[in-house]
Every structure is written in C-alpha cells, then in structure tokens.
Amino acid sequence: MPLSPLRLRLLVIALLSVSFLGALDHTVVSTSLATIAGELDALTLMSWVVVGYTLASTVLLPVLGKLGDVLGARRIFLGSLVVFLAASLACGFAQDMAWLIAARVLQGMSSAGLQLMSQTIIARVTSQRERPKYMAIIGAAFPIAILVGPVLGGAITDYWGWQWVFWINIPVGAAALVLALIAVPRLAPGPRPRHFDVAGAAVFTTALVALVLAVTWATGRSQGPATAVALGASVVGFVAFFFIERRAAEPIVPLHFFASRTIAAGTALSAIIGVGLFSITAYLPTYFQMSYQTTATVSGLVPIATVFGMLISNLLTGWLASRTGRYRVFPIVGTSLGAASLFVMAVLPAGLPLWVPMIVMGLVGMGTGAFMSLIVAVVQGAVPASQTGTITATINLVRQVGSTVATAIIGGVVGFGVAALLPAGLDASTLIPQLVHAAAPEVQASVAHAYSSVFTPIFTALAATYAVGIVAAVLLPHGRLSDEPVPAQQTTSEALTA
Structure with a gap:
C-alpha cells in the first residue's frame, strides 16, 4: 500500500516516537528502582518491576502478531498506545509495589504491541527495497533508549520524583497518538481465521x-x-x-514457515543477537570495575561504545541495503566482525587502557547493528503480506527469549565462578567495587584475576555463538530486494530477484 512521501515521513516520525517511548520505558526505570523500592517499602519485590515488564512484553508477542494480521495492524497499534498511556498514568499513582507491578505488566503488554506493530506497519506500506532504510530508523529507538534511558531516569528521579519517570510518557505519547491517528493508514487485515488458536x-x-x-x-x-x-x-x-x-x-506460529531457508536463517540470526550481545551488556560495567579497577561512571563507557557502534551500523547498513538492493553481505560481515571482536575480548589481558576494550566492544556493536534491523526486513518478505505480523512477532520473540535465557546463564556463571575463585576470606555476595578499590593491592589483583578467569570463557562462548551466525548468514539466499510492493500472496522466492 504506497503512501505519499509526506505521509510516509509523518508515519515514520509517529512510529519512531512510540517505539522510542516503549524502548525507553524499559531502560529509564533502572536508575529509579532503588528510590521506588525505598518509598514503597518493598525492596524484596524490586526486581519484579523489571521482570513483570519483560515477561509481559515477551509472552504476548505471538498473540499480538496474529491479532495484528487478523484485526489489522492499525487497530492493535492504536489500542496498544492507549493502554500504554493509561498504564503509565497508573504507574505514577502507585501506592504500593503490587499496584506498580500490575501497572508495569500492562505497560509491558502494550509496549510489545507498539514495537511489533511499528515494524509490521512499515513492512505493509513499503517495498522490500525501501524497507531496510525505514526499519533501521525505527530500530534506532532501542539503542538510543539504552544510551539516554539510565541518565534520563536518574535526572528525573532526582529533580522531579520517580513518578515522573512514568508520567513523562503522557504528553509525548498523547502527541504521538494524534500524529498516529493521522499518519497510520487503514491496512486491510488478513482473512479472519475460522478457529483462533x-x-x-x-x-x-x-x-x-x-x-x-x-x-x-x-x-x-x-x-x-x-x-x-x-x-x-x-x-x-x-x-x-x-x-x-x-x-x-490457524496456528499462531505456523511451523511450515521454517521450511523457508530465509526464515530459518533469519530466525537463527535474530536469536544470536539476543544470546551473543544483549545478554552480556548488563555485566560489562561490573567486569571493568573489578578487573580494570574503574569507577562505576567510567565503566559505563564500554556499553555506551557498544551501543553507539550498533546504532551507527544499523542506520548505515539499512541505507546501503535500500540503495543497492543487496542484503546478504551485511549479516555475513556483521557476524564475522562480532565473532572476531568477542574472541579478542576473550584474550585481552586485564589492566589495559580502557579505550582498548571500548574499541573492541564498539566493533561488536557495529557487527551486530549490521543485521539487527535488516534481518527483520528480509524475513518479512518471506511470507505473504497477510502474515507479516506473525513472522515479525516470531523474529522478535526468539531475540528476546535468547537474551533472557543467556542473561540468566551468564549471571549464574559469573556468580558461582567468581565465588569459587576468590581467595579465602572474601565473600562474593558482599563484594562491591568500592571495597575492592580500597583493599590491598594483592586483594585487588586476586579479584581481577577471578573476574578475568570467569569472563574469558564467557567471551569465548559468545564468539562461538557469532561463529554459528556466520553459517546462518551464508545460508541466506542470494538475490536483491525488489523495488515493487510485495503482493499479498507473494513470497521471498518471487520477491527477491536475481
């Protein structure tokens, strides 16, 4: 369904705005958690403010994807935005932690609809050739939210109060809703299933x-x-x-999709992003505080470099893929760069100047960004337009589940591994960077050695994960993205022209 250039620009602005709101709400809360838990007197339930949001935004993806195909992406998108604003209002008025967690679950559910339908709508109104460029712009919301979310959340909490971490969504979201009502077209839904699964x-x-x-x-x-x-x-x-x-x-996840080489390879690549990069970023600051003896502020520079590399590469490869029509080279180069850089991280000796791992992890981010949004655009072209929401949900789902599972595994390895390697007299559960930095040089060396010994196999395993991604990228079919809008029943084999 082609749109005029002006309406397409308005649509991209609307989708980027709400995608940024959804992504930001996941990162902006992190620096406010301690204050929230203290004021609501529920420290033991603090983690569920994040877990409830993540859980809800993950489990509803396939259901929302199917509903988007059946009821129309516009309805699900606008409905999700209204629920998101109502949930944000409820979060700010929370009187206890149970209230806040319930409101956060609603936020997570609606955020999933916003992210998913944004990608689905773009796929339905652009040709395959245009899609990577616009998908990269929408996809930029996530790395930008990672960069600015924690700082913004801390500033809002310090100067306005933690309630405004949620209430700030209201004016921005209301403006985005007005713009979306104008810009988001009425897309023809797919055939209604005789029996919903x-x-x-x-x-x-x-x-x-x-x-x-x-x-x-x-x-x-x-x-x-x-x-x-x-x-x-x-x-x-x-x-x-x-x-x-x-x-x-009428399955919510049609298993026959995976007979397509494009979908099978694309799904594997999407999972590798979650497993290979998203899972490790949360632990990088701790690693550098303990192994490189940096402050908390300085240690945050490494994940910032990683995300910044991802952002630049995501936008650049989206533009190049739309300009040339070629897509296969980017995931091949990206996974190769990610594998090589993570292997370098595994062999880097602790204590080097911090700019060295910053550059290396920046290259990991660049490798990941090379196919992060692009692979979604490519896989969307492998199914009929009437099932765009379903396949988009599947691609996002494997990425989020991979990230969640790998993050927990890495956390367990770090926790048990460091505890086993620490010298006698040091308790891993009470070991904080400030105590280590104030300890004797031999204690600092022991802690640094423990963390380096534990993270070396972690980085090696993540490098191997990206190496598997190289295989998946090579298995993607050759071809070029078509300039023509994909008809409702056209698949990749028809849409990709040699």
Whole structure:
C-alpha cells in the first residue's frame, strides 16, 4: 500500500516516537528502582518491576502478531498506545509495589504491541527495497533508549520524583497518538481465521512464562526446587505446543514457515543477537570495575561504545541495503566482525587502557547493528503480506527469549565462578567495587584475576555463538530486494530477484 512521501515521513516520525517511548520505558526505570523500592517499602519485590515488564512484553508477542494480521495492524497499534498511556498514568499513582507491578505488566503488554506493530506497519506500506532504510530508523529507538534511558531516569528521579519517570510518557505519547491517528493508514487485515488458536496461545504463553521464571530464579540459591519445577513445566509446555501447532488449522506460529531457508536463517540470526550481545551488556560495567579497577561512571563507557557502534551500523547498513538492493553481505560481515571482536575480548589481558576494550566492544556493536534491523526486513518478505505480523512477532520473540535465557546463564556463571575463585576470606555476595578499590593491592589483583578467569570463557562462548551466525548468514539466499510492493500472496522466492 504506497503512501505519499509526506505521509510516509509523518508515519515514520509517529512510529519512531512510540517505539522510542516503549524502548525507553524499559531502560529509564533502572536508575529509579532503588528510590521506588525505598518509598514503597518493598525492596524484596524490586526486581519484579523489571521482570513483570519483560515477561509481559515477551509472552504476548505471538498473540499480538496474529491479532495484528487478523484485526489489522492499525487497530492493535492504536489500542496498544492507549493502554500504554493509561498504564503509565497508573504507574505514577502507585501506592504500593503490587499496584506498580500490575501497572508495569500492562505497560509491558502494550509496549510489545507498539514495537511489533511499528515494524509490521512499515513492512505493509513499503517495498522490500525501501524497507531496510525505514526499519533501521525505527530500530534506532532501542539503542538510543539504552544510551539516554539510565541518565534520563536518574535526572528525573532526582529533580522531579520517580513518578515522573512514568508520567513523562503522557504528553509525548498523547502527541504521538494524534500524529498516529493521522499518519497510520487503514491496512486491510488478513482473512479472519475460522478457529483462533486458543489452545496454542494458552500453552505457549504458559510455557514461556515458566521458562522466564526458571531463568530468573536460577541465580537464587534458595530457589532450586522452584526453578526445577518451572523448567520442567516449560519443557512439557513447549513439547505440547509443537504438537498443537502441527494440527492447528490457524496456528499462531505456523511451523511450515521454517521450511523457508530465509526464515530459518533469519530466525537463527535474530536469536544470536539476543544470546551473543544483549545478554552480556548488563555485566560489562561490573567486569571493568573489578578487573580494570574503574569507577562505576567510567565503566559505563564500554556499553555506551557498544551501543553507539550498533546504532551507527544499523542506520548505515539499512541505507546501503535500500540503495543497492543487496542484503546478504551485511549479516555475513556483521557476524564475522562480532565473532572476531568477542574472541579478542576473550584474550585481552586485564589492566589495559580502557579505550582498548571500548574499541573492541564498539566493533561488536557495529557487527551486530549490521543485521539487527535488516534481518527483520528480509524475513518479512518471506511470507505473504497477510502474515507479516506473525513472522515479525516470531523474529522478535526468539531475540528476546535468547537474551533472557543467556542473561540468566551468564549471571549464574559469573556468580558461582567468581565465588569459587576468590581467595579465602572474601565473600562474593558482599563484594562491591568500592571495597575492592580500597583493599590491598594483592586483594585487588586476586579479584581481577577471578573476574578475568570467569569472563574469558564467557567471551569465548559468545564468539562461538557469532561463529554459528556466520553459517546462518551464508545460508541466506542470494538475490536483491525488489523495488515493487510485495503482493499479498507473494513470497521471498518471487520477491527477491536475481
């Protein structure tokens, strides 16, 4: 469905605005958590402000993707934006932690709809050739939110109060809603299913909730039995889901999609982004504070360099892919750069000037950004337009689940590994950077050695993950992105021209 240049620009501004709001709300809260927990007197429930949001935004992806195809992406997008604004208002008025967590769950659910439908709408109104450029612009919301979110959240909390971390969404979101009502076109929905896959949706949601809970509890020593039960329930649920989807007339995740080489390779590449990079960024500041003896502020420069590299590469490769029509070279180069750079991180000796790992992790970010948004655009062209929402949800889902699971695994490895390598008399659970920096030089050296020893195999494993991505990238079909809008029933084999 082609739009006039002016309306397309307004649409991109509207989609970028709401995508940024959704992404920012995930990062801006992090620096406010301690204040929120203290004022609401619920320190033990603090993590659920983040977990509830993440869980809700993950488990609803396939359901929202299917609803977008059935009811129309515009309806789901506008409905999600209204719910997001209402939930933001409720968060600021929270009187206790249970209220706040419930409102955050609503925020997470609506944020998933905003992110997912933004990508779906762009796919429905642009040709394959145009799509990478605009998808990269929408995708820039996430790295920008990572860069500015924690600082903005801290400033708002210090000067206005933590409630305004949520209320700031209201005026920006209301303006975006007005713009969206004007700019977002009415897209023809797909054929209504005779039977919505209720069983598949329920089983998948339950299994995914159990998996997220299992990996969340895995790092807690007292949560062993609960972790085992949740993990077992997740495995049983996913097995049941597989058989349900094979027999469902209108599955929420059509398994036949993965017979396409484009979709199979693209899904693997999307998962690698979550597993290989998103999972490690949260632990980089701690690693550099302990191994390089930096302050908390200085240690944040490394993830900033990583995200900045991702942002620049994402925009550049999106523009190049739209200009040339070629796409396969970017994930090949990107995964190769990511694998090589992470291997360099594994062999870097601790104590080097901080600009060295900043450059290396910046290259990891550049490699990842080379295919982060591009692969979504390519995979969207591998299905009929009537199923764009479903495939977009699947690509985003594997990325988020991969990130969640890998983050928990890395956290467990760091926690248990460092505890095992610390010299006698040091307790890993009470070891904070300030104590280490004030300790004797031999203690600092021991702690630095422990962290370096634990992170070396982690970086090596992540480099191997990107190496698998090289294989997936090579398996992508040759071809060029088409200049023509993709007809409703056209697939990649027809849309990619040699």
